Amino acid sequence: xxxxxxxxxxxxxxxxxxxxxxxxxxxxxxxxxxxxxxxxxxxxxxxxxxxxxxxxxxxxxxxxxxxxxxxxxxxxxxxxxxxxxxxxxxxxxxxxxxxxxxxxxxxxxxxxxxxxxxxxxxxxxxxxxxxxxxxxxxxxxxxxxxxxxxxxxxxxxxxxxxxxxxxx
Amino acid sequence: xxxxxxxxxxxxxxxxxxxxxxxxxxxxxxxxxxxxxxxxxxxxxxxxxxxxxxxxxxxxxxxxxxxxxxxxxxxxxxxxxxxxxxxxxxxxxxxxxxxxxxxxxxxxxxxxxxxxxxxxxxxxxxxxxxxxxxxxxxxxxxxxxxxxxxxxxxxxxxxxxxxxxxxxxxxxxxxxxxxxxxxxxxxxxxxxxxxxxxxxxxxxxxxxxxxxxxxxxxxxxxxxxxxxxxxxxxxxxxxxxxxxxxxxxxxxxxxxxxxxxxxxxxxxxxxxxxxxxxxxxxxxxxxxxxxxxxxxxxxxxxxxxxxxxxxxxxxxxxxxxxxxxxxxxxxxxxxxxxxxxxxxxxxxxxxxxxxxxxxxxxxxxxxxxxxxxxxxxxxxxxxxxxxxxxxxxxxxxxxxxxxxxxxxxxxxxxxxxxxxxxxxxxxxxx
Numbered sequence: 201x202x203x204x205x206x207x208x209x210x211x212x213x214x215x216x217x218x219x220x221x222x223x224x225x226x227x228x229x230x231x232x233x234x235x236x237x238x239x240x241x242x243x244x245x246x247x248x249x250x251x252x253x254x255x256x257x258x259x260x261x262x263x264x265x266x267x268x269x270x271x272x273x274x275x276x277x278x279x280x281x282x283x284x285x286x287x288x289x290x291x292x293x294x295x296x297x298x299x300x301x302x303x304x305x306x307x308x309x310x311x312x313x314x315x316x317x318x319x320x321x322x323x324x325x326x327x328x329x330x331x332x333x334x335x336x337x338x339x340x341x342x343x344x345x346x347x348x349x350x351x352x353x354x355x356x357x358x359x360x361x362x363x364x365x366x367x368x
Numbered sequence: 369x370x371x372x373x374x375x376x377x378x379x380x381x382x383x384x385x386x387x388x389x390x391x392x393x394x395x396x397x398x399x400x401x402x403x404x405x406x407x408x409x410x411x412x413x414x415x416x417x418x419x420x421x422x423x424x425x426x427x428x429x430x431x432x433x434x435x436x437x438x439x440x441x442x443x444x445x446x447x448x449x450x451x452x453x454x455x456x457x458x459x460x461x462x463x464x465x466x467x468x469x470x471x472x473x474x475x476x477x478x479x480x481x482x483x484x485x486x487x488x489x490x491x492x493x494x495x496x497x498x499x500x501x502x503x504x505x506x507x508x509x510x511x512x513x514x515x516x517x518x519x520x521x522x523x524x525x526x527x528x529x530x531x532x533x534x535x536x537x538x539x540x541x542x543x544x545x546x547x548x549x550x551x552x553x554x555x556x557x558x559x560x561x562x563x564x565x566x567x568x569x570x571x572x573x574x575x576x577x578x579x580x581x582x583x584x585x586x587x588x589x590x591x592x593x594x595x596x597x598x599x600x601x602x603x604x605x606x607x608x609x610x611x612x613x614x615x616x617x618x619x620x621x622x623x624x625x626x627x628x629x630x631x632x633x634x635x636x637x638x639x640x641x642x643x644x645x646x647x648x649x650x651x652x653x654x655x656x657x658x659x660x661x662x663x664x665x666x667x668x669x670x671x672x673x674x675x676x677x678x679x680x681x682x683x684x685x686x687x688x689x690x691x692x693x694x695x696x697x698x699x700x701x702x703x704x705x706x707x708x709x710x711x712x713x714x715x716x717x718x719x720x721x722x723x724x725x726x727x728x729x730x731x732x733x734x735x736x737x738x739x740x741x742x743x744x745x746x747x748x749x750x751x752x753x754x755x756x757x758x759x760x761x762x763x764x765x766x767x768x769x770x771x772x773x774x775x776x777x778x779x780x781x782x783x784x785x786x787x788x789x790x791x792x793x794x795x796x797x798x
Contacts, residue, residue: 241687243756244434272434289754306434307757338756 209308209336210239210343213247213360216332222365228321229364230266235334236313239343242336245308249318250300250331250353255279257299262323268316271305285355287339297354300331308336322366331359406464410540411593412457413492417534417600420450420499421607424527426681428518428616428740433686433757451499454533458496461489461540488540495533502526517617518610519624527611531604538597542589542653589657591666594650599673602646606737609638613744628747635744639737640730640779644786647671647703647729648722651710652794664711671703675736682739688758689739702732722787730783731776738764745771 215234223229235247247270257263257276265274277283277296285294303316322328331353334346342348345357353359423446430443465485485493506522516523611617613631617624626634647667654666675697683689683696706725713721734741742764746752749770755763 241758243758291754338754338759 208239208340208343209237209242209245211242211245211247211308211334211336211346212236212238213332213334213346214313216360216362218362218364220364222367223322225322225325225366225368228264228319230317230319231330231362232315232317233332234313234315235346237308237310237336239310239336241310242306242308243338244304244306245334245336246302246304247314247316247334248300248302248332248359249316250298250359251320252298252329252331252353253322253324253326254299257301262321263301264319264321265301266317266319268303268314270303270314270316274316275302275304277302283355285357287335287345287357289337289339294355320364322364325366325368328364328366330362330364332362333357333359406461407541407544407593409457409460409462409464410488410492410537410544411596412460413454413496413533413537414457414541414596414600416450416453416455416457417530417537417604418450418596419453420447421527421530421534421600421603422677422681423447423450424607425603425678426685428610428614429682429685431616451503454496454499454530457537458492458533461492465489486540486543488536488538488543491536492533492540493536495529495531495536498525498529499533502529513619513621515619517619517622517624518614519612519617519626520619520622524608524611527604527607531601531608534597534600534604538601541593541597542657589653591654591657591669594653594657594666595670595673598646598650598653598670599677602642602670602674603677605642606639609634609642610740612638614740615743615747631744632748635737635741636775636778637782639733639741640782641786643733643736644726644730644783645790647706648710648726648787649790649794651707651714652790655714656794664707667707667710668700668704671707672700675699675703678736686739686757686760689761692738692761696735696738699732699736702728719791722791723784726783726785726787727780728783730781730786731779733779734768734772734775742767 213233213235215232217232219230219232231249233247233249235245237245251257251263254262256278259265259276268274276299278299279296281296282293283296284290285292301318303314305312305314308314320328320330333353335357336344339345347358347360350358350360423443426446427441427443430441462485483490502522502525505525506516506520509516509520509522612626613635615625615628615631617626625631647670650670651663651667654663679693679696683693706728709721710725714725715721739760742760743755745767746755746763749767753759753763
């Protein structure tokens with residue numbers, strides 16, 4: 201019998217647009233994230249947006265999802281929640297050290313584009329960090345995640361970093 | 369074709385199909401025929417259960433793929449339309465019975481009325497009550513505990529209701545068909561009836577009266593009825609076994625997932641039993657009903673219909689499994705081979721042929737219940753991994769070497785036991 205077909209999805213964050221690079225405390229800014237899959241259809245592809253400066257998502261007050269076209273409801277993960285790590289899905293569990301939102305579609309077909317727009321109102325002055333990454337499951341190789349290099353987050357997975365200066 | 373079907377579908381000079389110009393007229397026509405013919409209600413019950421149960425299988429695959437769902441998703445629509453058909457069929461059966469029955473007083477308590485019903489009607493009624501009550505129960509469960517898994521109290525009520533009503537429908541079709549034949553005989557004194565299926569309040573059995581003509585098939589139960597009646601039972605009982613063995617029931621509030629080892633044992637024993645029992649029973653019923661010693665075809669068609677349903681609801685709906693369709697269709701070969709074996713060699717005295725048939729049919733369960741069974745046995749593998757839709761076939765084919773050799777003997781033995789029990793239930797009633 202021929203070898204069964206193995207799906208090899210290639211997630212890519214194609215665009216991240218920030219409405220401002222500097223905001224005053226109490227004001228909000230928007231971040232617009234676009235992602236696609238340049239490989240085979242993924243069973244699941246996740247776009248994760250993390251907020252290492254926050255202690256909670258506080259949906260509606262600090263973070264507001266303005267728009268999204270993902271097929272599934274987003275998941276809000278708070279500090280202390282169990283979450284997967286090392287691109288294992290849920291096989292290797294770790295504890296979330298900061299809050300994040302997982303947008304996902306299942307399946308995520310080839311070249312399909314999904315987007316999300318989030319409004320953020322930083323609660324404190326300083327550098328407001330945002331980590332963004334994309335992972336497809338099942339995980340096959342280094343092309344099953346994006347970015348491929350850089351710094352690693354609390355899940356020991358590579359992320360792209362963005363920040364906004366929050367001033368008084 | 370069965371006389372009832374002829375009656376139902378023939379062109380009636382007083383009610384020509386050409387004169388039926390609207391849906392309402394067609395429904396009235398249908399209802400009028402149904403009033404005269406109890407078998408129509410039972411057929412509707414079976415077809416409704418078949419649609420509901422098949423849609424349920426499709427819904428499981430849909431959940432595995434996790435496509436977005438709304439209340440009006442196609443699988444859910446199939447389930448609800450099926451329940452509506454079951455309900456209408458049961459209303460036809462019961463209304464006809466109460467109209468024609470002079471025994472039951474209108475003042476009788478409804479419990480007494482239920483107890484007095486013939487067994488097939490009793491089963492259909494109980495099953496339909498369970499089906500209808502499962503809807504609000506499921507809604508309440510969802511409201512209280514959010515999304516439920518495959519095994520939940522409300523889903524259990526629904527599936528058991530489908531199984532009970534489908535068993536009642538099969539018994540009803542068999543008994544109604546023979547009642548109809550007997551009525552025809554009474555109208556034609558020159559012909560001597562040689563078979564009847566009697567049904568009373570406590571039992572339903574196939575009974576032979578004096579039979580001077582073994583080849584007389586004028587009182588035959590239509591093979592179509594056997595297939596229509598037996599397939600829903602197969603699908604719904606398979607659904608119950610899946611509920612007790614698949615690891616799809618771990619939810620936020622409850623974890624109804626069975627212990628993996630216990631689930632594998634349940635699957636290894638229950639699936640071969642039901643496959644063998646259903647297919648062998650279809651052969652037995654066809655032989656008995658046709659008054660022929662050898663009857664080829666019904667077992668094969670029953671098996672092929674099951675394969676087509678699983679192919680349509682569990683394989684074609686997952687694009688990654690489409691390349692494995694030829695593999696799945698190979699299941700037809702042992703089924704047809706067993707049908708040939710039984711039709712050529714089976715006699716009441718050659719039980720060994722039945723045992724061989726049961727062993728072969730029982731041992732094919734592992735391929736017949738592909739792909740869902742992958743999830744059950746993956747749980748007991750030492751190196752188990754997540755069964756993603758795209759990985760299902762590769763995990764399945766890898767586990768054949770490890771799992772199947774361990775299962776083939778118990779599956780064959782269980783398959784043999786199923787033929788013995790089937791023979792007892794069908795033959796010994798004669």
